[in-house]
Amino acid sequence: MSFDLLAQQPKLLYLLQGVGAFAAVVCLVLLVLHRGPARGGGAAVLLLAPALLLLTAGLLLPALRTLMLSFTDDEGTAWVGLDNYAWTLTDPGALLALRNTLIWVVLVPLLVTAVGLLYAVAVARSRLRSPALCLLLLPMAMSFVGAGLIWKFVYAYRPAGADQIGLLNQLVVAFGGEPRQWLVDAPWNVLFLVVAMVWTQAGFAAVLLTAAIRAVPGELTEAARLDGARPRQVFRYVTLPVIRPALLVVVLAEAIGTLKAFDIVKTMTAGRFGTGVLAHEMYDQAFRYGRTGRGAALAVLLFALVTPVVAHQVRARRSAR
Structure with missing residues (x-):
């Protein structure tokens, strides 16, 4: 060269x-x-x-x-003080992105943990545990972009009377219903994006919680059964307290990942139809619209939201030792 x-x-x-x-x-x-x-x-x-x-x-x-x-104008040259932060808390688009992000942070960790826990309980003592976990882990082998494209086809819409290429609309039409534009109708479209995220992350929760359940000392569960405890009581009063640190790890890890959610939203809706989140709004402001100051303010806001969750996770790991 x-x-x-x-x-x-x-x-x-x-x-x-x-x-x-x-x-x-x-x-x-x-x-x-x-x-x-x-x-x-x-x-x-x-x-x-x-x-x-x-x-x-x-x-x-x-x-x-x-x-x-974050304290400068759109070109990043003139000092504007807190104007960009005031914009993030007053602009309808930014507030919508903040609301959607909070919805993601609440729903994704809870649903991922719930699905992973149910799956872990079902396969923890099964002989088919390994292939069952591998099956649920398959979505994690692909990127969020790939997962977004797959679910975009699942939700694909064609007018009534036309051949439906989307799996969900095919099922709706097969049962006599009318096809819907699942990714257009707000606010339910946000929930349909959340489903795609849960699909990709449930395997992580299932593997971690399966290992935690199998690590529960057999003496504890056996003692509970000898005392007359039913399977549900054993799970509630013995298994859950023992695997609580693993549950906390899953919830916090998913919360951190969800706060940074970008790929699925970008791939499936590009932030349109009221589905924008903070990470996507930050990208649009900084790179699509050229408003560097506003994009930087959103990045700082996102960092401020992630920091307490990370600090809590570090504290929880130290206390678990």
Whole structure:
């Protein structure tokens, strides 16, 4: 590759410079450790230096840049103070995205946990446990974009009298009903998008909860049965308390993932028909409409919503130890 080509493509040049700088840091760390082993925590600090450098360049600096842009105008040049944040709390489109995001955060973790728990209870002691879990895990093997395309075809609509290519409308017509535009009719279309998300994530919950149920000490369940407890009582008073940490992990992990939901909404409705969420609205404002300040404000708002959930998850893991 000639230097003239690099000069004509500055982004490629910056990439090569970044890779070279990172490689230089790694070589420097290895050289220092080779010359003389560091004492105490010095070796750990040196070995962590490349990762900390990447985290700083890839996460910390962009986060600070986004925070600064949230106080600027659409071009990211003039200071506008809290105007962008006032817009996020007053604009109908932004409020709709916030409402939909809260609906997702409430429904997706609850439904994923419920479906995963029911499936785990059904297959935990079964000989067909492995193939049954693999079957439910299949949707996780594809991306959210692929899942969105699949469910978009499931909800596909054709006028009455035409051949229906959507599975759901085919069933409706087969039972004598009229086909519907499932992804157009608000607010129910939000729920149909939630179904696609639950379909992709139920396998994760089922695997985790199956392992938790199988880890319940047999002595506890046997003692409960000897005391006359029925299967439902054993599950409620013995199994559920023991697997509570696993349930909490599933709920918090799904809540974090749901707050960042973007792919399914973008693929299935592109945020139209009242289905927008914060992540998609942030993308539209920053990249589609060129309103950098508003997009950055939405990103900061999304970060503020995710942070308490992440902090609670970290605290729960520490207490479980």
